[in-house]
Amino acid sequence: MLELIVISTLNGVLYGMLLFLMASGLTVIFSMLGVLNFAHASFYMLGAFFGFQISRWFGFWPALILAPLLAGALGAAVERYGLRHVHKNGHVAELLFTFGLAFAIEEIVQIIWGKSPVDFRVPPLLDFPAFTLFSTNYPAFKIFMLVVSIVIFIGLLVVLKRTRIGLIVQAALTHPHMVGHLGHNVGRIFMLVFGVGTALAAVAGVIAGPALVTQSNMAGLLGPILFVVVVVGGLGSLPGAFIASLLIGLVQTFAVSMNGSLAGAFGPLSPDYAATWLSDIWNVTVAQIAPIMPYLLLVLILIFRPMGLLGTRDT
Amino acid sequence: MSDATAKIPATIAPPRPAASDRLKFYGIWIGAALALLVLPKLFSSGGSLTTFSLIGISIIFSLSYNILLGQTGMLSFGHAVYYGLGGFLAIHAINIIAKNKFAIPLPLVPLVGGAAGLVFAMLLGWVSTRRSGTAFAMISLGVAELVASSALILRTFFGGEAGVSANRTKVLRLFDWSFGPQIQIYYLVAAWTLIAVIAMYALTRTPLGRMCNAVRDNPERVQFVGYDPHIIRYIAFCFSGLFAGIAGALAAINFEIANSAYLGAVQSGTVLFATYIGGVGFFIGPIVGAIFVTLLSLGLSDLTQVWQLYFGLIFIAVVMFAPGGITGLLMMHRPLLKGGTLSRVLPSYLVAFVPTLAMITGLMLAIETTVHFTVNPGEDSHIKAFGIPFDAANPAIWAVAAVLLIGGFLIARKTWARVAGSWDDALTAAREKGVAA
DSSP: OHHHHHHHHHHHHHHHHHHHHHHHHHHHHHHHHSOOOTTHHHHHHHHHHHHHHHHHHTOHHHHHHHHHHHHHHHHHHHIIIIIHHHGGGOHHHHHHHHHHHHHHHHHHHHHHHOSSOOOOOOOGGGOSEEEEETTEEEEHHHHHHHHHHHHHHHHHHHHHHHSHHHHHHHHHHHOHHHHHHTTOOHHHHHHHHHHHHHHHHHHHHHHHHHHSOOOTTHHHHHHHHHHHHHHHHOTTOHHHHHHHHHHHHHHHHHHHTOOOBHHHHHGGGOOGGGGSTTHHHHHOBTTTTGGGHHHHHHHHHHHHOTTOSSOOOOO | OHHHHHHSOGGGSOOOOOHHHHHHHHHHHHHHHHHHHHHHHHSOSHHHHHHHHHHHHHHHHHHHHHIIIIISOOOOSOTHHHHHHHHHHHHHHHHHHHHHTOSOBGGGHHHHHHHHHHHHHHHHHHHHTTSOHHHHHHHHHHHHHHHHHHHHHOHHHHOTTTOEEOOGGGSBOBTTBOSOSHHHHHHHHHHHHHHHHHHHHHHHHSHHHHHHHHHHHOHHHHHHHTOOHHHHHHHHHHHHHHHHHHHHHHHHHHHTEEOGGGGSHHHHHHHHHHHHHHOSSSTTHHHHHHHHHHHHHHHHHHHOTTHHHHHHHHHHHHHHHOTTHHHHHHHHTHHHHHHTOHHHHHHHHHHHHHHHHHHHHHHHHHHHHHHHHHTSTTSOSEEEETTEEEETTOHHHHHHHHHHHHHHHHHHHHHHHHHHHHHHHHHHHHHHTTOOO
């Protein structure tokens, strides 16, 4: 039992940090540009596929640097030549633009790399068990993932709290218009923020690619969860996104490792309706409903705290 | 309040439309009904009847979506939930009716789907419509994922991956219509389409429809007037769910099966594409969009392997360059047509058309050649795209594609700037003639 708790906590925190790598970029982009980037998860996917391709040519380590740079440049170009053009048509048009972009990116990835998963391997340098807890070998690559995401998290914190550009970004989180009035080159800041945000998502993609499955549907699978994180945390709130990421990471990881069901808990009662079509609910295990846990959480949050955990802004 | 209204002279109320206007108004609907009746006589092949049925279903679904997006300003990424649940309930209803021999004919089954859509919209809508704007969009996405994932867990009701099927011919027959042949299904869909379109048009003319527009444009002011935007969004959401359920039930009757794809993100995305490409600003927009997108998805999938990519690119192009959709583009020309200055714009259109076409051809050539080398690398390089054969291995093709794409883009940019200039001139001239733009 203790083993389960420790391993699940580690995995949950890891998953949560990965989510936060993406959610942080998404939140900052939303706060500054006012547009929720629907294609954010697509840049995560692009990161994974670029990482796969570059690690095939030059190895994993160059890929870890180059793939995010490439994806970030692509993100900046999308902002400069796409979003900025759509901006005058309002937020709905911007959201729809990123929605169409997500659709197109998925199709393009399918054309180039196919629909089946690609063989993106853990680099040999990190392909060993880091330590053995009780009886489980914990792979070194997962520790590496955790370290990378924590380093980026700290780096992000330092940049936001200690540098001039961070100050501007922070100001833009709460008073986006004022920042513009103060004479900053808002267009360039937007492009930069969009590029950095998408690059962060791509970093998550490169380090998650070998550990999870690198496939053309990975953006579609992760995207909705990412939006749940942002809404649960409170739109535009970075600390909220952090808490929500960890929360959802932990909830989902723990749920996967649990095998309980209503039938297991109240089996001896075996009420009559357990035999009807309700038997699905009666017999479903917690592990089976793990994929819908984030969405259940979303509905609960919306009922009890519509602004999100730490949200203050109403869109 | 009643005192105040009593004192206002009656002239403020809009005058009753003249007889000719009324004739024109009802004439449109009667004309549409006649067209629906005659259509299968003109195109009687099985394939075209299926296409018409799909278009009809898509029209109801898109219009129901536009109650949210166009009229109330709510962007939903999960509208297929109500469509799909309507479909599932309709399939179960057909099975139950057939099993117990209830005296309910098939044409009434869409009501079951509509009721299902309404009930679930009432249940899920209260939470979803609390927020508007981006938050609503994300919430609708989350709720859609919740329902779609739950559908795979509740296997008994939703039938797992395979779905639930039914036999539509086993229910009570009226006038000896078995609803086996596609022509009878066509008439069923056509009748329901007409009913639903009229109902949804009528809805836009009610005070509720007007308040929906007000909530879309200025929710704060609506609150000052004394309405609760949340309630108005909620009611609009419920109506939207009702009609989506009807569309889903018709789809289920048409295919005799309902599966989890009905509820999924692809279905939600398709209706969003259809509505937006058609144009959200006008009532007729989603109808145009539904026809266009259904024909496009059927036609393109025959012509090219990667039709979904083209689909996405068309959508992006519409969002970027024609936010009003197809109908928005057409309606833009109305003041010019009325002012008689349309002819001033047409030449510049023709000039801009050539490089734009070259650019699009170059893009398509590049896509198709790339697809050949990545998707089917081992095959013969003499491929056919859009019915035109060419050799993908020939380097000249790459050169041609690059020249068309880049050259077309550079020239097109210049010519469209000219179009904008002549457009402004024409509009100014039209305004001088006293046409309100």
